[in-house]
Amino acid sequence: MKYNPHKYQEYATDYILKNPIAGIFLDMGLGKSIITLTAIFDLTLDSFLVRKVLVIAPLRVAKNTWPAEIQKWDHLKGLQYSLAVGSAPERKAALMKRAQVYIINRENVDWLISKSGLPFDYDMLVIDELSSFKSHQAKRFKSLIKVRPKVKRIVGLTGTPSSNGLMDLWAEYRLLDMGQRLGRFIGRYRENFFVPDKRNQQIIFSYKPRPGAEDAIHQLISDITISMKGRDYLKLPDLVINEVPVRLSEDEMKSLDVMKRDLITRIKGEEISAVNAAALSNKLLQMANGAVYDDEGDVVYIHDRKLEALEDLIEAAVITQRTLCLYVNPVTRLSQ
Secondary structure (H helix, E strand, O other), X not given: XXXXXXXXXXXXXXXXXXXXXXXXXXXXOOOHHHHHHHHHHHHHHHOOOOOOEEEEEOHHHHHHHHHHHHHHOHHHOOOOEEEEOOOHHHHHHHHOOOOOEEEEEHHHHHXXXXXXXXXXXXXXXXXXXXXXXXXXXOHHHHHHHHHHHHOOEEEEEEOOOOOOOHHHHHHHHHHHHOOOOOOOOHHHHHHHHEEEOOEEOOEEOOEEEOOOHHHHHHHHHHHHEXXXXXXXXXXXXXXXXXXXXXXXXHHHHHHHHHHHHHOEEXXXXXXXXXXXXXXXXXXXXXXXXXXXXOOOOOEEEOOOHHHHHHHHHHHHHHHHHHHHHHHHOOOOOOOO
């Protein structure tokens, strides 16, 4: 497929090329993977500034997203990758293959650095979902920080860099710039930008930012970071809500009415009861959804109305998609 990048994608790719340290904080759907891969192609096969790239990602993303993106785009042809997942022997064999890009899941970072016996000779590191390294006490962080000085280039990708607050940023930027901007030690970072919040005498449970801390932190990291929101760059159609009514049979409605009136009913010989109004509300919701817990805690099946409606929606969507494919390309087979 031909890659026609948006202006923001061109900007982000150029940013990675010009900055050896880059934090790319983009919302989901803005194309973090293809932006980074385009830069990797240039660095490895065009300018030859990079020899080996290690991509660290969540398991599903490592197995599916990155290989699929490399195979999908025409301009990435020639970029060789090796997927290091599976058993230890399989991972080791994959890491010994000849390629420009090596992809591994984040759970195996400690194995790669401390247990694989292979040299860490990657000169570029890409961390997909940088926020998964927000804990400075995690093994994956401690292992990666040991080899970070060996890496000439690093890219951190995420859409949620500080999902639990500004404290998350320290470990992420400790990996990115080795402590140049937010400090080398978490204690000093806390002292500079936070004050104790919830505490019990000398025991501190949480911290809150000092006044102006957020702006100060953002200013410190701004030279190696770009952040983009989907609403600013993606033009999506207005939301259309399609309500699909699901109607129960007369017997099923009768059971609901009896339960609502008497707080007790029988379904398929099993007694269903509610001790108060809150329990009644839960029971009615369960019955409407198709199954309910009896008084013994066992599941009593009632109907599949919602699943049948969902099946109809999926079937209609598939037929619509196939019709569109036939309209665009008349030789497309329906079996595809």
